[in-house]
Amino acid sequence: MTASNSPRKIVHIDMDAFFAAVEQRDNPQYxxxxxxxxxxxxxRGVVATCSYEARKYGIHSAMPSSQAYRLCPQAIFIKPxxxxxxxxxxxIRSIFADYTELFEPLxxxxxxxxxxxxxxCQGSATLIAxxxxxxxxxxTGLTASAGVSYNKFLAKIxxxxxxxxxxxxxxxxxxxxFVEQLPIGKFHGIGKATEKKMHALGIQTGHDLKKLPLALLLQYFGKSGQHYYNIARGIDPRPVNNHRPSKSVGVETTFQHDLADRDIIMRQLLMLFNKALKKLVGKQLTAHTVTIKIKYQNFVQITRxxxxxTAITDASGLEPIFAELLKDTDIGVKKVRLLGVTLSSLQKPTLQAYRQLDLFN
Known part of the structure; x- marks a missing residue:
C-alpha cells in the first residue's frame, strides 16, 4: 500500500526479443x-535470444545452438x-526516469x-504504460510489452x-x-524442479497452492514457503528498489535425471556460466571470481x-578452470542432481573490459 493506503501501481516493461529486435532494426536483411x-x-554456444520468427520452431533462450540449428537450419546466427x-x-532507462525515480532494472x-x-497521464498506470x-x-524503433498491476509478481506475469x-x-x-486459475508452471519464480515437486504434491494451479496451510509450505519449501503462501493470494509486498548493489550473480539448475558423464557436466557448467554472464552484462558489471556449486545425488552440496x-568477460579460458575445480570433487564417483555457477567480486568495468564483453567467442 502507498501512504494514502491505496493499492500500489506497478508497471513491468519487458522488451520484445530485445537482442534480436535490435539486430533486425539495424540490419534490414534480417x-x-x-x-x-x-x-x-x-x-558450445547457446541461444541468448531469438526473433519471433525463430520461436515458431520451438527455439528459446539458453537452448544449445546446435539444437536450435537442428530445429531451424535456415536460421541466421548472429554474434551479440x-x-x-x-x-x-x-x-529506454532515460525514458523510465522521465516518469519516476522508482524504477528497478532487472x-x-x-x-x-x-x-x-x-x-x-491522469495518474493512470495503464496510460503511463x-x-x-x-x-x-x-x-528506439523497438517494441515493448507492459504488465500493469498492484504488485511486482502480477505485473511481471x-x-x-x-x-x-x-x-x-x-x-x-x-x-x-487470476492467481487461482493460473497454472503453477506460469508462476514467475517457480522453476521446473519446484513445479515438478508441486505437481507431486497435487498442486497444479494457484487454487491448489492456496489450499495448503503455511506450515506445510514452510515444511516442503523452506523459507520460500512464505512467498508461495503470499502469491497464491495475490500478495507480494516487495518494493520496487532502485538502489540494489549486486554482490554476486548466479544461476543454477536441477536436472530431471542425475548426471554422471563428465563432458555433459562440463557443457552444463559452461551454459550456466553464459547465462550468469548475460545477467552480469545487463547489470553493467564485471566479475573476478567464479564459483561452481555441485549437489550430488545424495543431496551433499559443495562449492569450489x-x-x-583480470575481469571475467567471456567463456574463453574458463573450461580449464572448471576442469581444475572439478578435480577436487567426487565427479565421476557420485552422480550430480544440481549444478550452479556464481560470479562475484563485482565492479564497474573499464572501457577495455566493456569492449571485451562477449558471451560467445
Whole structure:
C-alpha cells in the first residue's frame, strides 16, 4: 500500500526479443527472418535470444545452438553486439526516469516501475504504460510489452500475456482470482524442479497452492514457503528498489535425471556460466571470481571457487578452470542432481573490459 493506503501501481516493461529486435532494426536483411543471437551451432554456444520468427520452431533462450540449428537450419546466427544493446537500453532507462525515480532494472531489457505517485497521464498506470511503450518505439524503433498491476509478481506475469507489443492489466479486484486459475508452471519464480515437486504434491494451479496451510509450505519449501503462501493470494509486498548493489550473480539448475558423464557436466557448467554472464552484462558489471556449486545425488552440496587477476568477460579460458575445480570433487564417483555457477567480486568495468564483453567467442 502507498501512504494514502491505496493499492500500489506497478508497471513491468519487458522488451520484445530485445537482442534480436535490435539486430533486425539495424540490419534490414534480417527482418521477418528467423534470427538467433548467440553462439555458432558448431561450437558450445547457446541461444541468448531469438526473433519471433525463430520461436515458431520451438527455439528459446539458453537452448544449445546446435539444437536450435537442428530445429531451424535456415536460421541466421548472429554474434551479440552488446554495445548496441547497451545503447538502446540507456535510451529506454532515460525514458523510465522521465516518469519516476522508482524504477528497478532487472537486465538490459526489462524493469519494474512504481508509478503510484506519478501524476502524468491522469495518474493512470495503464496510460503511463501506453505512453512509455509509444515513446520507446518512437525513440528506439523497438517494441515493448507492459504488465500493469498492484504488485511486482502480477505485473511481471501480465507483461508476458500479450507479447509481442502487448499491454495487460490485472486490477486489485482481479488479482486473487487470476492467481487461482493460473497454472503453477506460469508462476514467475517457480522453476521446473519446484513445479515438478508441486505437481507431486497435487498442486497444479494457484487454487491448489492456496489450499495448503503455511506450515506445510514452510515444511516442503523452506523459507520460500512464505512467498508461495503470499502469491497464491495475490500478495507480494516487495518494493520496487532502485538502489540494489549486486554482490554476486548466479544461476543454477536441477536436472530431471542425475548426471554422471563428465563432458555433459562440463557443457552444463559452461551454459550456466553464459547465462550468469548475460545477467552480469545487463547489470553493467564485471566479475573476478567464479564459483561452481555441485549437489550430488545424495543431496551433499559443495562449492569450489577461483579468483582471477583480470575481469571475467567471456567463456574463453574458463573450461580449464572448471576442469581444475572439478578435480577436487567426487565427479565421476557420485552422480550430480544440481549444478550452479556464481560470479562475484563485482565492479564497474573499464572501457577495455566493456569492449571485451562477449558471451560467445
Amino acid at each position: 527482418r521477418n527472418k528467423p534470427i538467433i543471437v548467440g553462439g555458432k551451432p558448431d561450437a 553486439r552488446f554495445e548496441a544493446y547497451k545503447e538502446a537500453s540507456s535510451i 537486465s538490459l531489457d526489462e524493469a519494474y516501475l512504481d508509478v503510484s505517485d506519478v501524476s502524468r 501506453m505512453d512509455i511503450k509509444q515513446r520507446i518505439q518512437q525513440q 501480465a507483461s508476458d500475456i500479450d507479447k509481442p507489443n502487448g499491454l495487460y492489466l490485472i486490477s486489485p479486484d482481479q488479482g486473487p482470482s 571457487s577461483r579468483t582471477l587477476p
